[in-house]
Amino acid sequence: MPVSETTSRPAAPDVPEDLAGEVLRHTGVAVAFYRPDGVAAAEAPDDVGAAGPVSAEAVARLVREAAEANADRVEWMPGRVVAAWPIQRRGRTVLVATAEVGVSSEAEDLLARRLLACVADAVRARIAEADLGAQRDSISAALTQSFEEISLLHNLGKVLRVTRPAKALMEYVCAELRETTGAEATMAYLPAADGTGAETVVSGQLPLPASDLPRLVTHLLEGLCDADGVLVNNHCQEDPALGRFSIALARLVLVPLPLHEGACGALAAFNRPGEEFGSPDAKLIRSSATASAAFIENRALYHELQQLMLDLVRALASSVDAKDPYTCGHSSRVAVTCREISRQLGLGEERAEEAYMAGLLHDIGKIGTPESILRKEGRLLPEERTIIEQHPVVGGRILDGIRKLDAIRGAVVHHHERVDGGGYPAGLSADESPLLARIVGLADAFDAMTSNRPYRLTMPLEDVLREIERCRGTQFDPEVVEAFFRLDLDRLMRLFIEQPAAGSLTAG
Amino acid sequence: MGCRVLVADDEAFITTVVARKLQNAGLEVLVAVDGQEAYERAVADRPDLLITDLQMPGMSGLELCARIAAELPEAIPTILLTAKGFELKQADLARFPAVQVMTKPFSPRELLARVQEALASAGSPRR
Numbered sequence: 001m002p003v004s005e006t007t008s009r010p011a012a013p014d015v016p017e018d019l020a021g022e023v024l025r026h027t028g029v030a031v032a033f034y035r036p037d038g039v040a041a042a043e044a045p046d047d048v049g050a051a052g053p054v055s056a057e058a059v060a061r062l063v064r065e066a067a068e069a070n071a072d073r074v075e076w077m078p079g080r081v082v083a084a085w086p087i088q089r090r091g092r093t094v095l096v097a098t099a100e101v102g103v104s105s106e107a108e109d110l111l112a113r114r115l116l117a118c119v120a121d122a123v124r125a126r127i128a129e130a131d132l133g134a135q136r137d138s139i140s141a142a143l144t145q146s147f148e149e150i151s152l153l154h155n156l157g158k159v160l161r162v163t164r165p166a167k168a169l170m171e172y173v174c175a176e177l178r179e180t181t182g183a184e185a186t187m188a189y190l191p192a193a194d195g196t197g198a199e200t201v202v203s204g205q206l207p208l209p210a211s212d213l214p215r216l217v218t219h220l221l222e223g224l225c226d227a228d229g230v231l232v233n234n235h236c237q238e239d240p241a242l243g244r245f246s247i248a249l250a251r252l253v254l255v256p257l258p259l260h261e262g263a264c265g266a267l268a269a270f271n272r273p274g275e276e277f278g279s280p281d282a283k284l285i286r287s288s289a290t291a292s293a294a295f296i297e298n299r300a301l302y303h304e305l306q307q308l309m310l311d312l313v314r315a316l317a318s319s320v321d322a323k324d325p326y327t328c329g330h331s332s333r334v335a336v337t338c339r340e341i342s343r344q345l346g347l348g349e350e351r352a353e354e355a356y357m358a359g360l361l362h363d364i365g366k367i368g369t370p371e372s373i374l375r376k377e378g379r380l381l382p383e384e385r386t387i388i389e390q391h392p393v394v395g396g397r398i399l400d401g402i403r404k405l406d407a408i409r410g411a412v413v414h415h416h417e418r419v420d421g422g423g424y425p426a427g428l429s430a431d432e433s434p435l436l437a438r439i440v441g442l443a444d445a446f447d448a449m450t451s452n453r454p455y456r457l458t459m460p461l462e463d464v465l466r467e468i469e470r471c472r473g474t475q476f477d478p479e480v481v482e483a484f485f486r487l488d489l490d491r492l493m494r495l496f497i498e499q500p501a502a503g504s505l506t507a508g
Numbered sequence: 509m510g511c512r513v514l515v516a517d518d519e520a521f522i523t524t525v526v527a528r529k530l531q532n533a534g535l536e537v538l539v540a541v542d543g544q545e546a547y548e549r550a551v552a553d554r555p556d557l558l559i560t561d562l563q564m565p566g567m568s569g570l571e572l573c574a575r576i577a578a579e580l581p582e583a584i585p586t587i588l589l590t591a592k593g594f595e596l597k598q599a600d601l602a603r604f605p606a607v608q609v610m611t612k613p614f615s616p617r618e619l620l621a622r623v624q625e626a627l628a629s630a631g632s633p634r635r
Contacts (some may be wrong), residue, residue: 139524142519149613279613283613
């Protein structure tokens with residue numbers, strides 16, 4: 001809405017384009033529009049100027065009289081009848097329409113007056129209609145903007161996934177906010193949890209170098225102490241402190257993004273030509289910030305919990321490894337190998353992490369196996385073999401009831417199956433045992449062959465690979481073997497030698 | 509309740525939405541599209557409550573409040589319904605104890621609740 005007029009009168013209604021021309025064509029009556037003070041409000045159609053001998057002064061006087069009396073005026077002037085009709089909006093005269101018809105007799109005079117009355121009604125109706133149309137347009141525009149804002153907030157809910165990196169989320173938020181508010185640039189400032197450095201996400205054309213953003217945000221956040229927690233400044237250039245950052249910075253909205261204890265980021269919009277920022281913008285940005293901050297916080301908590309679980313699982317796995325000094329770090333090495341094979345098979349990161357966990361936990365059932373058997377040098381007796389072969393089932397039982405590890409339990413139970421069905425405990429063949437179990441089976445055998453065992457010294461890598469090749473299709477799944485052979489095994493082995501326990505190998 | 513509320517805003521969708529909501533709650537609603545019209549209606553019709561925009565052509569919402577205060581013996585409880593709420597300084601509002609601020613976009617339900625609360629605490633209608 002225009003804010004320029006200083007008059008207390010409501011803005012004059014728009015005269016529909018070509019209304020005068022239309023009236024002239026249909027009725028032969030020349031219509032013109034004036035402001036209530038007698039000044040022409042709209043250009044008269046060209047052919048109206050030549051309408052007759054009525055002087056401009058006489059018309060202007062009639063207009064003023066009609067406006068003052070707030071009533072229609074019809075007057076006979078030599079050879080014509082001239083009418084002036086005030087057109088009102090909200091009870092006040094905002095426009096006066098005039099019309100004239102040439103007459104040559106008293107009878108014609110009466111007809112002319114009737115014709116003018118009809119034309120007056122039609123003109124008023126058309127202007128009222130145009131007024132309503134303009135109102136409808138403004139309501140539609142407001143509604144459109146509301147819909148945009150609502151759908152931004154709805155969509156925000158959809159993109160808040162804990163598996164999505166915080167930066168990717170903020171990129172989405174910034175782009176959407178820029179589109180919706182019409183700002184030239186939007187920005188998210190994300191300080192690191194440990195206070196070292198910060199990440200900045202920008203959409204659009206910043207009015208200042210991106211490298212200055214941290215200082216600007218810090219400056220603005222310091223001044224932001226009011227309860228609303230929102231900063232709206234449409235006159236940045238009048239603030240010398242802000243002027244030091246950029247003379248191009250004219251308008252801004254900034255809301256804090258409370259991320260971690262002590263650390264506070266910010267979400268901001270910069271510059272909008274033609275329209276000041278207001279509370280609708282500020283509230284939208286604040287809502288986006290609140291949702292994003294809660295998400296980022298939850299995401300951090302989620303990853304903390306995930307890390308905790310992983311650490312617990314690792315502790316559990318190393319408690320098994322600890323029973324037998326020869327198998328020190330075995331679970332971790334199998335875990336890393338499983339993850340590498342899964343990635344090579346293109347199973348996706350989620351399955352690769354499952355494979356890592358399965359590798360960590362595959363021997364958890366050995367926790368119940370007597371150390372005398374585990375550490376025995378030389379061949380096992382048949383009854384000892386029976387006991388040790390129970391460890392996959394015992395492991396499955398230990399993990400039973402941990403819903404989060406459902407997918408992993410199958411791998412633990414079946415990691416000693418063979419694809420030819422000759423393994424244990426169930427004698428499952430390749431298509432019956434879970435893929436994860438087949439992966440663990442190979443990784444387990446590989447580590448057993450490459451590390452020292454009480455009953456055998458380390459085999460050279462070439463021999464190990466030959467052995468795996470020999471057992472492809474009988475003991476090992478051919479596809480898993482193929483993926484395994486594609487791995488950079490030298491790198492893997494080096495990694496294991498450098499970090500024997502492999503405990504510090506991170507999940508990522 | 510028989511209370512009369514004057515709604516002043518140059519944006520048609522605001523007056524439309526607010527008028528509907530208040531009328532459905534049984535309030536009498538007068539609409540003005542600018543400060544001047546609002547002033548004239550306030551003086552002539554003595555509403556029990558005023559809801560006004562801040563930025564209107566010709567006369568701002570706060571100017572309107574000042575002029576009404578100068579003309580009428582009693583202050584009219586006022587809700588300033590504005591997009592500029594975050595920029596208003598407390599000092600600007602200090603002169604208008606009867607004015608409370610509500611920022612756009614607003615919940616029509618919340619606005620109605622505030623209106624009813626303000627009317628209740630202002631006592632029975634003057635008429």
